[in-house]
Every structure is written in C-alpha cells, then in structure tokens.
Amino acid sequence: MANVLDLRRRIRSVKNTRQITKAMKMVSASKLRRAQDRTMRARPYAEMLSNVLESLVRRTDLYNNETGEIIHPLLVEREEKNVLLIVIAGDKGFAGGFNSNIGKAAQKFITERTGKGQNVDLEPVGKKAIGFYKKRFPAANYEKTEEHYDNDLSTHYETIRHRAQQIEVAAEHLDLLLKADFGAVAEIARDIIARYERSEIDAVYIVYNEFKSVIQQRIVVEKLLPIRKLGSHEITASEEMTDEQREAAVKAAASEGISTHASEDKEAEEEAKKFGTADVDYIFDQSPEEIFRNLMPRYVTTQIFHALLESVAAEHAARMTATDAATKNAGDLIDSLSLTMNRVRQAAITKEIIEIVSGAAAL
Helix, strand or coil, rough: CCCCHHHHHHCCCCCCCHHHHHHHHHHHHHHHHHHHHHHHHHHHHHHHHHHHHHHHHHHHHEECCCCCCEEEEEHCCCCCCCCEEEEEECCCCCCCEEEHHHHHHHHHHHHHHCCCCCCEEEEEEEHHHHHHHHHHHCEEEEEEEEEEEEECEEEEEEEECCCCCCCCEHHHHHCCCHCCCHHHHHHHHHHHHHHCCCCCEEEEEEEEEEEECEEEEEEEEEEEECCCCCCCCCEEEEECHHHHHHHHHHHHHHHCCCCCCCCCCHHHHHHHCCCCCCCCCCCCCCHHHHHHHHHHHHHHHHHHHHHHHHHHHHHHHHHHHHHHHHHHHHHHHHHHHEEEEEEHHHHHHHHHHHHHHHHHCCC
C-alpha cells in the first residue's frame, strides 16, 4: 500500500488536472456561445437563398426549350460510380466520442460504397480526420496539361485524374475549422462543382455533426449533389444522441448557464421563411439559365458552410461535456485518495501508539 507521502503527491497531481479540465470547460462553454450565435445568424441567409431558388423553379422550366437539356449541371443525376465524401471532424481531442463517432459514420459509408464497387474520394476537414485518412489511403494524382493554339495566342488548360486505388484522398482542408471563412468554403465548393460538372464524380456526400442545441445533435450523412429538392436536407443516414449523452450534456450546460433549447431568432426566421414565397409573378431581369448559373454554386457553398458551423458548435459542446465529466471524476478521485490517505495515516498513528504502550508495559 502507498504511504502518506505518495498519496499526497497523487492528490496534488489530480487537483492540478482538475484545475486544467475546469478551465477547458469554461473556455469551451464560451466558444460554444459564440458558435451558436454564428450558426443562428447564418440561417436567415440560407433560408432566403433557398426560397429564391424554389420560387424560380416553380415559375420556370428546368429544361431548355431548344436543346431539351437541363438548365444547370448540378441538377443532372447520373449513376453513382465515383462518389465524393466530405468528412468534417475536429481539430483537437478531449471531446469525448465526437471524432470517433464521425469516423465510424464515415467508415460505414465507405464500406457500403466500396462493397457496391464504387470509387470513393475523401476530403477530410480538421486535423483529426486528416491524420486518420492520410495514413490509410493514398492521395489522388492529378496531371495538369496545357496546349497552345494560334501561335501561342491562346492556351487550353486541362486537369486529368489518374486513379490508382478505389479509395483516395482528393484534398485536405487543415485550417478550415479554425477560420470558418465563407470565402475559403466558396473555393472548395467551386472545385467540387467543377469536378462534378466534368463527370469526375457522380455524387457528393458530407458527414458532420448536425447541431440544433446542446441536447439536440446527431451524426448525419447528407447528400449535397446532385440537388434533388432545394431547401431540404437529403439525409441518407443518421445517429442520434443516447440518453446518457443527453443527461451529461444537460448537467454540463446547466453548470455554465447555457440553454439546452435550440437558439432561434423568431423574427429573423419568420422573415426569412416568407422571403420570395408570395404567390405572385416575379419579373427576373436575367434568364433562368443565368440565375441558376450564379446562385446554384452559392447554394452549395451555403450548405457546406452551414454544416461547418454546426460541426464547430457540436465540437465545443462535446468538449464542454467531456471536460465537465473529467472535472467531476477528478473530484471523486480526490475524495477517494483523501479517504485512503486518512486511513493510512490513522493506521500509522495507531501502530505507533501500540508500540509505545507495549514498550511501556514491558518496563
């Protein structure tokens, strides 16, 4: 059995750990509030954009009257032979099962698709996802070519994909979660759209943690492309929180004064839902093809950006819950070690008393 000195050292070490986890919990709670506010502010814009496109779809024909082709390539559905999966995990650990649950959902999707003979491209977002897939799968190989015409007056650039494996990492996004910048997401969306338009990929899916509130979260696999119905999320798989996870999240949120209800700005939400939904004939200056060409990429960008914001909020909520549990466990361990130390000290005192009494009796 450890002596009193060893137990004191261990108690001191656990107390230091408890101070660290308590500080981490407070930081995560503060970041969670900001992430919730940012997610809420992004919702009206996404709702308005969806309503505009829905209004345009109701009033125009999706097919060109002259050629008979669909007016935007993002609406074209093809047989899924090559699919892209965007995996949004976290940048840091100490978030409970946040990263591992994302990885399990992604792996289930990969196993299902490869079992059907489909090729899977991966685009991990966050250091944890990048570190996991970078070791397991090779990077995609692209060859950029250029051809000169008219005595070098014009140049044609082309990117050719050389696939070597069934599963490859097409791109890595390291600092996207840290900045969560709409411009950076727009660049990623443009690259994905370009690959979809040239038929390099036939469908795009995204795995992330959908966040409504601290106790309303779920891991979802959402289909982004092709777009089948504007304004709605096409969820192909989901995993809800367990009762134990909800209970732990409620306790952690209550200790930091965070509401467990979904944050809503009712006035802004209602105005956004009404925008562009009136049953009247709108006059569009541009042709439907031009409007779709400008708004559809922004719609895809908004979907990815929204998933990114919700994943960031969910990560902070998971870390807050995990550090709250760690702080409570540290407190319980300190109580147990203190009780053990007191017993050991009392036993030592009793032993000394017995030795003194026995020595006195022997005299």
